Amino acid sequence: MSDALKTRIIEQAKGAGFDAVGFSSASLPEPIRERLARFLALGRHGSMGWMESRAEERAHPQSLWADAKSVIMLGMNYGPDKDPLEALKDKTNGVISVYAQNRDYHDVVKKRLKRVARAIAEDTGAEVKVFVDTAPVMEKPLAARAGLGWQGKHTNLVSREFGSWLFLSAIFTTLDLAVDKPENDHCGSCRNCLDICPTDAFPAPYQLDARRCISYLTIEHPGPIPREFRKAMGNRIYGCDDCLAVCPWNKFAERSRESAFHAREELRAPSLRDLAELDDAAFRKLFSGSPVKRTGRNRFIRNVLIATGNSGDAVLSTKAEALLNDESPLVRGAAVWALAQLAPDKAAALRSDYLAKETDESVRSEWTAG
Known part of the structure; x- marks a missing residue:
């Protein structure tokens, strides 16, 4: 498929408010599938049973849609205007993760994503399906394969341009698009994200035990917070940004241009x-x-x-x-x-x-x- 088509898709995506665009095949290599299988076998997904029940679709994108040939990965910057770690100092206020201090990103991103997908379908006649973090899609590995960034030692995507602050979404399509070059890992010897974790949720670099993660505990975990993690939670009341905020690559990040992601004052430190x-x-x-x-x-x-x-x-x-x-x-x-x-x-x-x-x-x- 011609580079001209990819250029048009990029222009359409940027015009809809996306900050990063890349192209991958609708497949994942064996090492990524093995990593998912090990994560599940060790029970590190905790109570998130949907990760196990739909593991096949996560590991094999074409199990989700057999006709898909390419995946267009898109990122939308939600960079904050302040260091999220500063809010942890006043213990009489609660700390809500940066991504949740205003509008639900699912709603904002999906609306823009549908606009881009519709333009692609009208332009090419190809079939398209859109996904925004609500289906069994491994967005981070696909985004890394599409060149949007790399999965850091904290397992999240890191971008040289946007640091830790990218909402990811995907367009699956029947178009056979040329893939982009995957981004190299630029973590080097840095351990900032591993060492700052209050609950030691990283058994090793590039591994996460969700059962120990404050984001999981405050959002996904349905029962009482295990006593061993309560003190470590501090004043974090919804999610945790520590491993994201401490990444050195954030020095290149800028505040999101999307007003729907700018913090509501009453949710900064309520x-x-x-x-x-x-x-x-x-x-x-x-x-x-x-x-x-x-x-x-x-x-x-x-x-x-x-x-x-x-x-x-x-x-x-x-x-x-x-x-x-x-x-x-x-x-x-x-x-x-x-x-x-x-x-x-x-x-x-x-x-x-x-x-x-x-x-x-x-x-x-x-x-x-x-």
């Missing part, structure tokens, strides 16, 4: 005091249009209470105490832990009364934990 008071209606209102909404109020308040317990602010103990009577066992259990951190004498005084009426075993275990 007060734990205010967040702890959110009922379901208020939660939905605050996070309308945000990816945070998908976690649900109870899981989010669980995270807020862990951050509250880590705040060191005894004044916030009243917020934890108020949630001891919440309807959700997930919230009640986290409230017990937070109160015990901030006001241990108060927690001890309440223990007998609350144990007498508590029927949920997970909450009872929080009251009786040493």
